[in-house]
Amino acid sequence: MAKRVRLFEGTPLATGECRVLPHQGPVPYRSLLLSMTDRGLRVYFNVCRHVPVPLDAGSFVAPVDDGDWVCDTHGARYDLSSGYCHTGPCLGSSLLPVRVELEDGVLYGWFGEDGGPET
Numbered sequence: 001m002a003k004r005v006r007l008f009e010g011t012p013l014a015t016g017e018c019r020v021l022p023h024q025g026p027v028p029y030r031s032l033l034l035s036m037t038d039r040g041l042r043v044y045f046n047v048c049r050h051v052p053v054p055l056d057a058g059s060f061v062a063p064v065d066d067g068d069w070v071c072d073t074h075g076a077r078y079d080l081s082s083g084y085c086h087t088g089p090c091l092g093s094s095l096l097p098v099r100v101e102l103e104d105g106v107l108y109g110w111f112g113e114d115g116g117p118e119t
């Protein structure tokens with residue numbers, strides 16, 4: 001069964017803005033990647049598809065370069081809008097998306113019971 005979790009409220013992200021948020025899920029689902037693209041808000045688990053480590057290596061500094069999330073470990077590059085890995089050792093895979101909804105200025109995400117991905 002899925003559960004809804006409050007992610008944050010306050011000033012929405014501006015177009016082009018990216019953040020890393022802590023998340024109370026099981027390892028490796030301990031943080032999320034948020035980006036406001038020109039196609040809208042995108043949220044992914046901060047877990048590389050090559051080796052299950054956070055793209056930012058735990059720094060909570062958004063690892064973004066030229067329109068991509070970039071993994072600090074081996075340099076995989078994921079498109080901000082689609083989460084698709086177009087360069088690197090996990091070429092062709094995608095970041096795991098999080099289903100989100102905005103309600104009364106609060107952003108919520110949907111997760112599995114343990115805080116990991118919905119099943």
Ligand code: FES
Pocket residue numbers: 048049050051052053071072073074075076088089090
């Ligand atoms: S762990 Fe991310 S590219 Fe290898």
